[in-house]
Amino acid sequence: MNGYYLLLEYIKQLLISDVDCNTVTDGDGLVDADLQRQEIYPLAHIVADDGTFINGVMQFNLELFALDQYDEQLDNDRDIYNTQIYVLKRVFNKLSVSDGITILGDGSFQKVEKKENNLIGWSLSLVVEVADDVMRFC
Numbered sequence: 001m002n003g004y005y006l007l008l009e010y011i012k013q014l015l016i017s018d019v020d021c022n023t024v025t026d027g028d029g030l031v032d033a034d035l036q037r038q039e040i041y042p043l044a045h046i047v048a049d050d051g052t053f054i055n056g057v058m059q060f061n062l063e064l065f066a067l068d069q070y071d072e073q074l075d076n077d078r079d080i081y082n083t084q085i086y087v088l089k090r091v092f093n094k095l096s097v098s099d100g101i102t103i104l105g106d107g108s109f110q111k112v113e114k115k116e117n118n119l120i121g122w123s124l125s126l127v128v129e130v131a132d133d134v135m136r137f138c
Contacts, residue, residue, distance in 0.1 A: 069118050
């Protein structure tokens with residue numbers, strides 16, 4: 001079946017439809033994204049590293065990033081942290097009420113600073129459970 005694909009596409013759809021997100025990528029890291037282009041920011045990134053099979057369901061360990069470029073002249077770090085935490089909160093809220101998806105436990109988040117690209121923001125770690133048959137999302 002295509003549960004992994006459907007889950008990632010659904011999360012991408014939630015993120016790209018957010019007013020405070022311009023680009024969504026997925027994979028192990030941000031190396032595939034052209035981080036020098038200004039129009040891609042704010043940026044969300046999805047990492048689905050591993051998971052577990054349990055009777056009738058699949059559990060995926062996800063990490064979602066919401067990042068923007070820090071500008072020393074604008075001193076915009078507080079603005080970035082504020083807007084990007086709410087990108088993740090809105091996605092978390094929508095996932096919480098989506099048919100076919102169960103969030104296990106609480107989502108934990110932490111600040112992210114990628115100094116080489118002046119990226120700052122938040123990451124959200126969560127475990128989601130989906131049926132291992134054909135998945136249908138709201």
